[in-house]
Amino acid sequence: MLAFIASAWTIHRPEDRSLFxxxxxxxxxxxxxxxxxxxxxxNEALCAVSDASLRLMRRISTLRELQGPSLQRYVIIxxxxxxxxxxxxxxxxxxxxxxxxxxxMARIPSGExxxxxxxxxxxxxxxxAQAISRLPKREQWVLSMRYDEELTYREIAQRIGVKTGxxxxxxxxxxxxxxTILEEEGFR
Numbered sequence: 001m002l003a004f005i006a007s008a009w010t011i012h013r014p015e016d017r018s019l020f021x022x023x024x025x026x027x028x029x030x031x032x033x034x035x036x037x038x039x040x041x042x043n044e045a046l047c048a049v050s051d052a053s054l055r056l057m058r059r060i061s062t063l064r065e066l067q068g069p070s071l072q073r074y075v076i077i078x079x080x081x082x083x084x085x086x087x088x089x090x091x092x093x094x095x096x097x098x099x100x101x102x103x104x105m106a107r108i109p110s111g112e113x114x115x116x117x118x119x120x121x122x123x124x125x126x127x128x129a130q131a132i133s134r135l136p137k138r139e140q141w142v143l144s145m146r147y148d149e150e151l152t153y154r155e156i157a158q159r160i161g162v163k164t165g166x167x168x169x170x171x172x173x174x175x176x177x178x179x180t181i182l183e184e185e186g187f188r
Contacts, residue, residue, distance in 0.1 A: 045083070051085070138160075
């Protein structure tokens with residue numbers, strides 16, 4: 001219900017606000033059920049319904065043109081997309097979470113990396129540095145601008161004289177070349 005209140009009052013036209021209120025009231029339960037079927041968690045499902053409500057509010061002009069089953073289908077699909085996006089975010093956030101139950105991790109003081117992992121990481125850095133040194137100078141320069149100088153794509157584009165959108169393509173090619181070099185050296 002909070003999503004409805006927050007979303008509805010950001011709509012400026014009273015007739016659009018009334019339309020959105022009615023759509024929300026008519027479809028709230030279906031939206032929640034759809035989100036629950038994907039997320040299996042009540043709080044996350046409520047958040048997905050809120051996200052979907054905000055998306056629907058931004059598309060009020062589209063909602064005005066739809067009626068009956070088409071409108072309901074649009075609302076449910078929007079909710080489904082919001083729930084899937086939330087599920088992806090949850091999975092990304094939990095990808096690198098460690099549990100305290102792992103007794104080896106519990107023995108490591110906070111913020112300190114085990115010596116064996118430090119050695120592995122140092123070896124990886126050395127292999128990466130060797131692979132980068134095998135790249136053409138221009139590609140080394142682009143990587144340096146991106147990671148050493150921490151420049152944005154726009155700043156890099158200005159320096160090398162290309163369009164901003166081309167920087168991502170250039171970096172992708174460099175990453176692929178680096179991956180190939182590292183695979184040739186036996187690093188996977």
